Amino acid sequence: MLAVVPTPVTVRAPAKVNLHLAVGDLRADGYHDLTTLFQSLSLTDEVTVAVADEAGLDVRGEGAESVPTDSSNLVWKAVRALAAHVGRDPDEPKLRITINKGIPVAGGMAGGSADAAATLVALAHLWRLEMGRDELATVAAELGSDVPFVLQGGLALGTGRGEQLVPVLSRHTYHWVIALDSGGLSTPEVYRELDRLRADGNPPRVGAVEPVLEALASGDPNQLALLLGNDLQAAAVSLRPGLRRTLRAGVNAGALAGIVSGSGPTCAFLCSDGDAAVRVAAELSGAGVCRTVRVAQGPVAGARVITGDDAARPTPPEVHA
Ligand SMILES: C[C@@](CO)(OP(=O)(O)O)[C@H](O)COP(=O)(O)OP(=O)(O)OC[C@H]1O[C@@H](n2ccc(N)nc2=O)[C@H](O)[C@@H]1O
Numbered sequence: 001m002l003a004v005v006p007t008p009v010t011v012r013a014p015a016k017v018n019l020h021l022a023v024g025d026l027r028a029d030g031y032h033d034l035t036t037l038f039q040s041l042s043l044t045d046e047v048t049v050a051v052a053d054e055a056g057l058d059v060r061g062e063g064a065e066s067v068p069t070d071s072s073n074l075v076w077k078a079v080r081a082l083a084a085h086v087g088r089d090p091d092e093p094k095l096r097i098t099i100n101k102g103i104p105v106a107g108g109m110a111g112g113s114a115d116a117a118a119t120l121v122a123l124a125h126l127w128r129l130e131m132g133r134d135e136l137a138t139v140a141a142e143l144g145s146d147v148p149f150v151l152q153g154g155l156a157l158g159t160g161r162g163e164q165l166v167p168v169l170s171r172h173t174y175h176w177v178i179a180l181d182s183g184g185l186s187t188p189e190v191y192r193e194l195d196r197l198r199a200d201g202n203p204p205r206v207g208a209v210e211p212v213l214e215a216l217a218s219g220d221p222n223q224l225a226l227l228l229g230n231d232l233q234a235a236a237v238s239l240r241p242g243l244r245r246t247l248r249a250g251v252n253a254g255a256l257a258g259i260v261s262g263s264g265p266t267c268a269f270l271c272s273d274g275d276a277a278v279r280v281a282a283e284l285s286g287a288g289v290c291r292t293v294r295v296a297q298g299p300v301a302g303a304r305v306i307t308g309d310d311a312a313r314p315t316p317p318e319v320h321a
């Protein structure tokens with residue numbers, strides 16, 4: 001009898017920016033307790049999972065050359081984790097995975113996490129698993145602190161190491177300019193640098209999260225801009241001092257405020273509306289402070305299956321500095 005080969009599944013998953021990132025003390029397990037507000041952004045990766053005669057991984061797009069294709073890639077970790085969770089053989093049938101990257105690599109925007117979340121959703125579809133999003137989220141949390149959020153998308157308050165999520169109702173769209181750096185920063189190194197700065201002195205700490213939630217409820221980007229904050233910013237700037245210039249240049253170009261995205265080095269600039277974002281992007285791209293500039297909106301949906309022509313959609317507008 002002929003075996004039916006399932007149709008390949010393509011899943012799109014979003015980047016994130018932390019609107020508020022309060023980092024607590026170092027825990028015994030090596031993580032830090034966080035209080036963070038995540039917003040998903042319209043910079044996305046697409047992951048296609050297909051059953052094939054030979055297993056393999058192709059990575060294309062933004063920063064593809066710096067992404068590992070061996071078993072350390074988060075998509076293979078996602079395959080192994082989900083297979084273990086449901087008691088399947090991760091190696092049969094063999095899988096061919098293609099990642100199309102639109103999210104900067106090691107940029108503080110959860111690109112690897114987005115690929116892991118996308119792989120979980122694709123496999124749940126391909127393997128016809130009867131799993132709810134909550135069950136998928138428990139597997140996601142094993143793969144990384146940011147993976148549950150990019151699986152869920154939208155706007156959410158994250159606690160614990162960032163994996164415990166409460167969705168935040170959002171009726172407003174925010175417009176961003178994203179400045180991509182020429183290199184990446186290692187997340188553990190940035191956390192270590194913050195510990196070092198705190199041992200030596202008193203780097204600035206963000207305030208309470210409640211006013212940020214109120215600003216989000218108002219939908220006024222001017223109000224939100226005053227409250228954006230990231231405890232990791234001082235550490236990212238300490239490791240990459242040029243980010244100070246980038247942050248200044250975005251505000252000089254007309255953004256309401258600029259922030260280092262998560263552990264950096266990507267910087268995110270909040271703008272008053274879509275037209276302002278295009279103007280800021282054009283001016284910032286000529287300032288010589290970053291590699292590339294993108295325009296993005298948030299919040300957007302979490303990891304979801306896309307089909308047909310939609311999968312061939314062009315990448316977001318790009319302006320080279
Ligand atoms: C900083 C943040 C902010 O959202 O994102 P990025 O900017 O890297 O995307 C996250 O905390 C990154 O989450 P993620 O990239 O999933 O990190 P994980 O794989 O869970 O952890 C990598 C390492 O980062 C450090 N880590 C991570 C999370 C946390 N709450 N405390 C930590 O100290 C630990 O050293 C850990 O070993």
Ligand SMILES: Nc1ncnc2c1ncn2[C@@H]1O[C@H](COP(=O)(O)OP(=O)(O)O)[C@@H](O)[C@H]1O
Binds near residue numbers: 075
């Ligand atoms: N699918 C993947 N995409 C990107 N990076 C990956 C992936 N799998 C593993 N990595 C590794 O994870 C590191 C962090 O990448 P990424 O998730 O893009 O950054 P960040 O943690 O700053 O958001 C990369 O330097 C790379 O070595």
